[in-house]
Amino acid sequence: MSPKILLAAAVLVIVAGMVAVDQRQALAGEIGGASGYKVLEPIRHGNLTVFPVVTGKSYSTGEFLTLDEGLRSGDVVVTEAGSVQGLVRRHPMPAVRYDGAQVNRLVLVNNSKRPLLLLAGEIVTGGKQDRVIGKDRIIPAESDPVDLSVFCVEPGRWVATSEHFGVSEAMYGSATGGPTHAPMAMMAQPSVRAKAMGDKDQGEVWAEVRKQKNAVVSGAMAGVPAAPAEVERTDSYARLMENQEVKRQVDAVARPIEENYQSLIRQVRDRNAVGVVVAVNGRIIWADIFASTDLLQKYWPKLVRSYASEAVVTRAKDVDVSVNRAQAFLEDMEGRRETIESEPGVYRHTEVNGDGFKAFALTSLLPKTGFDVHVAKMAE
Numbered sequence: 597m598s599p600k601i602l603l604a605a606a607v608l609v610i611v612a613g614m615v616a617v618d619q620r621q622a623l624a625g626e627i628g629g630a631s632g633y634k635v636l637e638p639i640r641h642g643n644l645t646v647f648p649v650v651t652g653k654s655y656s657t658g659e660f661l662t663l664d665e666g667l668r669s670g671d672v673v674v675t676e677a678g679s680v681q682g683l684v685r686r687h688p689m690p691a692v693r694y695d696g697a698q699v700n701r702l703v704l705v706n707n708s709k710r711p712l713l714l715l716a717g718e719i720v721t722g723g724k725q726d727r728v729i730g731k732d733r734i735i736p737a738e739s740d741p742v743d744l745s746v747f748c749v750e751p752g753r754w755v756a757t758s759e760h761f762g763v764s765e766a767m768y769g770s771a772t773g774g775p776t777h778a779p780m781a782m783m784a785q786p787s788v789r790a791k792a793m794g795d796k797d798q799g800e801v802w803a804e805v806r807k808q809k810n811a812v813v814s815g816a817m818a819g820v821p822a823a824p825a826e827v828e829r830t831d832s833y834a835r836l837m838e839n840q841e842v843k844r845q846v847d848a849v850a851r852p853i854e855e856n857y858q859s860l861i862r863q864v865r866d867r868n869a870v871g872v873v874v875a876v877n878g879r880i881i882w883a884d885i886f887a888s889t890d891l892l893q894k895y896w897p898k899l900v901r902s903y904a905s906e907a908v909v910t911r912a913k914d915v916d917v918s919v920n921r922a923q924a925f926l927e928d929m930e931g932r933r934e935t936i937e938s939e940p941g942v943y944r945h946t947e948v949n950g951d952g953f954k955a956f957a958l959t960s961l962l963p964k965t966g967f968d969v970h971v972a973k974m975a976e
Contacts, residue, residue: 633885635873635923636864639856644849644907646900647873647922648860649885654868655967657888660734661710662895663718663781671708676723677701677743702727702746706739711942711962715895715970717789717902719749719782719834726750726834728784728801730792732958732970734943747792747801749784749833782834783898785905786874786882790974794954805833811909812842837905850904854897865889871971872899873922876907878915880925885971887960925973929955943969952976 636648666672702723706712712735719728727746735742784792788808791800836842861869870892871885884899886892931948938944944959955973960966 631926631929633871633926635919635926636860637919638875638917638922639853639860641849641852642907643877643911644853644903645875645878645917646853646857646903647875647919648857648864648869649871649873649883649926650864650867650869652868654870654889655887655965657886657891657969659710659962660713660891660969661706661708663712663714663720664894666706666708666712667720667781669708671706672712673705673707674720674723674744675703677703702744703741704735704739704744705741706735706737709737711735711737711960712739713891713969714744715783716793716956716972717784719784720746721782721832721834726832728788728792728833730796731937732945732956732972733939734958734960734962734969736942736962747798749788749801749805781898782837783895783902784833785902785909786974787906788833789902789972790954790976793956793972794974794976808833808909809836812836812839842905842908845908846901846904849907850901853904854900857896857900858893861889861893872903873925874903875917875922876903876910878917879975880917880922881906881975883926883971883973885926885968887967887969891969925953925975928953929973931955 632651632653634650636650638645638647640646661671663672667674702720704712704714714729714733714735716729716732719726725748728749730745730747783789785808788801788804791797791804795801837846857872869889870887871883873880874882874884882903884895886895928950929948931950933949935947935949936944938961941961943961946957946959948955948957953973953975955971957968958970960969
């Protein structure tokens, strides 16, 4: 082979290598900056804006059981602390004494052979009061009774409606009205989630529930003569959101967002759609990011309703919010203070307090995992 041919071949190899590097760099740039996430063009309806988020890498999450799946199958039992004595304890360990029901204590048993994923903001109804879960966590498969960190979202009741807890009627069916979604535990709107996750204060949670009730009466229920009296009689956040007029208005916002995002997920599945950044009235308020598209899809119907509930009661002049601002919101994770809680071999929960935000990451420590299952970020 002549020297000229050898030189030409070498040049081609070098050029091909440079093109491959450029393509990899372009892909890395497409998937955002240090966060590894890329914010796409938004989906808007009224004053609610949702930015889909994709990533360059996702994880296998089929092992995890959601609260909805566990409650529907009966594999997950939630009860008042004072009712735990009859539950089976599998592992030899000292008995735990539960002296009676308390506002901020529930007990959960995971009888499934799969680890259970709990998200802060999920509401379980029943018992002596409806409660909202205060912290993301993972419950091991076939667990002993676990003491949950919860907050009451029904300040006016302390009489049992049932021994165990279940799902809210508000989540029967999806926002699209289709029959494919089974009953779900309600997800509290971001402003209520923030009080449970960030402030961790029962008084603040009750104050926010009352604030949202007043907002519903003066906003969503305005012009509906018969409805305000019904709403005024309840202190239950879940029943407030089950009111037919409130559901109608929430559906009107949630339905087009859910349908459009589900369509988008199908289109960009190969790009790993894993979450959203949420803005109301042009102000970014929240982000939910998951370890996989499949996990996002499981939570999406109730998440979108929670965002829509926030939009319905916070009407204001609409202001556009840009992709760049949403991307910057995801990129800024540097905080002044970091708090870590861990259950060895099960999960690690990290809270980051930064300038104008709080972020929470749930990392699975189960065998063959070691990744963030869910990341939530709230603007303050």
